[in-house]
Amino acid sequence: MMTPMTTEVDRGNMKSAVVEIDGFRGELINAGHADYDIARAVWNGAIDRRPRLIARCIGAADAVKAVRFARDHNLEIAIRGGGHNVAGTAVCDDGIVIDLSAMRGVRVDPANRRAWVQGGALWGDVDHETQPYGLATTGGIVSHTGVAGLTLGGGVGWLMRKHGLTVDNLLAVEVVTADGELLRASEREHPDLFWALRGGGGNFGVVTSFEFRLHSVGPIVLAGPILWDATDAGEVLRFYRDFVRDARVELGTVVRFGAAPPLPVIPANLHWRPVIMVGTCYAGPVEDGEQVLRPLRAFRTPLLDLVGPTPYVGFQSALDSTVAHGWNYYWKSTHLPELRDDLIDVIVEHAFSSSSPRSYAAMFHLKGAVGRVSEGATAFGNRQASHAITLDAVWRPGEDFGDRDTAWTRRFFAALGRFREGVYVNFLGGDEDPARVREAYGDAVYDRLVDVKTTYDPDNAFHHNQNIRPGGLLRLPTAGRRH
Structure with missing residues (x-):
């Protein structure tokens, strides 16, 4: 039998009483807890929500008890894994956060x-x-x-x-x-x-x-970025388009548009200079990767070429400091087709016009094994797209770039309108039109997801996400448990 809340919570000022969940072995954190503000913080510092309770689980049994408690007490539910989603879905107001952050085995x-x-x-x-x-x-x-x-x-x-x-x-x-x-x-x-x-x-x-x-994979891979000045972006993108069209599947690339971040491996004279950066990682023998990447590295005269044999685990963390916890983030995103000249022109026109030096756009090359899986084999949609681009406004607490760079992402996104081919659901922000969730999957996959949602969550208890509403749900979601 679940132990109910021992006293009521004042929802207006969040002065919480002690809460117990029978058999829960993790930590329960409410507004009166010394770690409450730390526990409710997520990666995106622009998110400021105050849950009624954070249930920090230490195992699957705790998660079971937390879900049952939430349903029995009609609480809004948010689920926290890494807390990294830009939309801030890992935390809710006046509900329970089922927090798995202590479960990292x-x-x-x-x-x-x-x-x-x-x-x-x-x-x-x-x-x-x-x-x-x-x-x-x-x-x-x-x-x-x-x-x-x-x-x-x-x-x-x-x-x-x-x-x-x-x-x-x-x-x-x-x-x-x-x-x-x-x-x-x-x-x-x-x-x-x-x-x-x-x-x-x-x-x-x-x-x-x-x-x-x-x-x-690894432990040593051929990886690293190549940087050119922003004024060369159009020519670099046209070369890149042809280069990746038939590139070996071992080659992963991400194109970044923005100011060169002040990383230790980048010379100080290039810090904050507007650049187009092509990040590379070759998932195969280093000597093969060197041959594959030679044409890209030789194109024009890069400002900096950091491609070389490097530990994969280090390369995976190389960008961590450029997207730090607690900074403010606002994203818009879409999938794109192959880079036609008119699309390249739009990207170049908008990519370097942000105000914050930390804002950037990033474009991921898809295809390869992504597109070889048939559409609908999994719930991931739009597998035939060539690229995914995310337009990321970034500013630190106390800086006044927020309004200007939020507007920049929206202008850039609008300019890409005629090229849009769906969207990666993890790149959706917190203020999206609900129709964009369907856009992330396509009609056939989305309709099948609705059927599964209707089977496993007909009351839409798990709706603090990019939500797929169950069929027949005509009212607002409630947390009440089925019996």
């Missing part, structure tokens, strides 16, 4: 190339444990990204063209459903739920652990 089976990862782990945790064996799976481009959020939305990263998206390497999960039941989902067990979890985001439950397929 990773277990590796090198012989069978498998890894089991808890739901609060970060990608740096995974790389730390797998790279001693020369193994990895696709895991984003920033090491403090959460495993859960990136995986459930699809999983774009350096290795995707060779080894597929993160969801293409997901073998099974343990998930707490809206009924408070702990299920294992895989191709054989609850396959409909497993299909939906591979791209459908946090709509279907609290995933407490993941099982991944690993691949031979």
